[in-house]
Amino acid sequence: MKTLTIIILLNLLAITSARSQDISGHWNGTTKRGDKEITFVFNIKQENATYSTTMDVPTFRIAGIKPSATTFTNGKLIIDGSNVGMNYTGVFNTExxxxxxxxxxxxxxxxxxxxKGTIKIEDSKRPQEPVKPYPYYEEEVIFKNNEANITLAGTLTLPNKNGKFPVVILISGSGPQDRDESFMGHKPFLVLSDYLTxxxxxxxxxxDRGVGESTGNFGKATTEDFSKDVLSAIAYLKTRNDVDIKNIGLIGHSEGGIIAPLAANNSKDVAFMVLLASxxxxxxxxxxMQSKTLREFxxxxxVAYEKNTRKAIAIVISNKSKxxxxxxxxxxxNEFLRPILTSLNVPEKNINAFIENQLKTSLQPWSRYFLQYNPADEIEKLQxxxxxxxxxxxxxxNAKINQEAIRxxxxxxxxxxxxxxxxxxxxxFFQECETGKMxxxxxxxxxxSPIALNEIKNWVIEHLK
Known part of the structure; x- marks a missing residue:
């Protein structure tokens, strides 16, 4: 879900140049988070008087992140990735x-x-990731969400090029995700799609919209908007002769598990559903709950912390102006968080940055919608x-609390x-683990986990019409 989870999910550049200097091309750099080195690569392309850029984070095998805007004025580069929760500010050192x-x-x-320059980084595949050539048919596809006027790009895999097959649509969790749901060096949707196919x-x-080859602005979208992207995927599958339209299913992970019921209740073409960590x-x-269990301080x-957290939420979802x-x-x-962080000797600039980030996150359309959304209302309607x-x-x-609510x-x-x-x-992420911590x-x-993969496969096959 959208928490403080993803340590690095990134972005990139769209640049307005106030000088004649052309900064188009590949830019790379390495920084450290604790004992972990993280490499960033920005690919900047000049388009008329502005620049557009995509950003990759090879360390976490993340690619195609698109920040909302970037400016380059008097040697100062500002990358505004508020749509994906990041910001970069740098000054060009001529020497x-x-x-x-x-x-x-x-x-x-x-x-x-x-x-400036390209770097070669070895892509360390995890053991479960498939190696081409695959023993099945794979096709790069695009389809439109006409209501949002965006194009979504993805991969369709079928057991064979010829025939008519049941198809499941994979719906990713919160945050800007590529089609493989790349995260922390893993590609769970690639592994799941390979296994099922x-x-x-x-x-x-x-x-996701605004990620990789898909267009649109991720930062302005809500859970409901993402459900309409899924509806567009369903509509696309119905146009194909190789899809058994009586057996179109949804598999949603994390936030995808609350998007799936919303989409299914607005479609007559969903035959079954799998909720993963929903x-x-x-x-x-x-x-x-997450503000307490995932808090880093x-x-x-x-009791007072929870009371103040609920007060913050009440402010966010109020009917007042932005x-x-x-x-x-x-x-x-400032009254609630600053004293806590100050007592822990957190530097003031870090406190300011933390509060600024909390404000930006809280004011996003996604947050206001999500805080007021109860997936149980949509799950109840599922037949x-x-x-x-x-x-x-x-x-x-939490498995027990959420499964009981779903039940x-x-x-x-x-x-x-x-x-x-x-x-x-x-x-x-359904990995066999020791602690379960992020x-x-x-x-x-x-x-x-092969156990989870097998559960999904068996259940889907049992429920095909």
Whole structure:
């Protein structure tokens, strides 16, 4: 879900030049987060008087991130990635021939200097990732969300080039994700799609809007908007002769698990659904829970902390104007968070950056929608077969609390065909793990537990019409 989770998800540049200097080309730099070196690559292209750029983070095998805007004036480069939760500001050092600056994300600041030139980085594949040639048909596809006037790009895999096959649509979790849901050096959707396609089930996976080859602005979209992207994917599949339109299913991971019911309830063409690490409680309750379990600093009074967290949420979802909300929220964060962080000897500039990031995140359309959205309301309406899987060591989405909420919603809606399973020792990404904590994800070589893969495959095959 959208938490302080993803340590690095990045962005890039669209640049307005106030000089004759042409900064188009590849720029790269390496910074450190703890003991981990992180490499960034920015590919800047000049288009008339402006620049456009895509950004890759090879360390985490993330590519194609698109920041909302970038300016280059008097040697100063500002990359505004507020749509993906980051910012970079650098000044060009003529002598060193590099941009020297600061990268910010989620309250974290890191020194990042960028030099011009390409670098070669070995792509260390995880053991479960498939190697071409694949024993099935693969096609790069594009389809439109006409309502949003955007184009979505993805990959369709089918057991064979000839025939008519059931197809599942993979729906990614929160944050800007590519079609493989690349995260912490893993590609879970690539592994899942390969596994299912080898078992006779077609798979469509696609880049989120504003990511990779897809157009649109990710930062301005809500959970409801993403559900309409899924509806566009369904409409596209219905145009193909090689898709069994009676057997189109949705598989949603994390936030994708709350997008899926919303999409299914606005379509007559979804035959079944799989929820992976999905929530069953409201965005407000999930956020309150995560603010305590995922918090990176201690507090003396947990009761007071929760009370102040709920007050912040109430301000965010109020009917006041954005300006009024920002003023009130700024005051509240300064009264609530600043004393806690000051008592922990956090430098003032870091406190300011943290509060600034909290403000930006809270004021995004996604946050305001998510905090007021209760997936149980949509799950209750589902009259199609539903499988819900959660890992017992998921530290982002508590399995017992959320599965019980999902179960009660299905019972209330009188759904007669569902299965809810808590899988032992699996984390939020369904890796076999020790602690389930987020800093463990990239250390684990396994991308997707075979036990979870088998559960999904068996259930889907059993529910094909």
């Amino acid at each position: 060193a021939q590099q941009f020297e600056g600061i990268y910010k994300e989620g309250g974290i600041e890191m020194v990042l200097n960028l030099k 080898r078992q006779g089930i077609g798979v469509l996976r696609f880049d 929530t069953g409680i409201s965005g407000t309750e999930l956020s309150v 201690p507090v003396k009074d947990e 300006t009024e909300i920002k003023i009130e929220l700024t005051t509240h964060y 199609i077969p539903v499988l819900s899987l959660n890992g017992s060591k998921d530290t982002q989405v 009660q919603a299905l019972i209330k809606g009188q759904n007669k065909n569902y299965k809810i399973v808590e899988l032992e020792n699996l984390n939020h 800093d463990e994800y990239r250390k684990i070589e396994q991308t997707f």
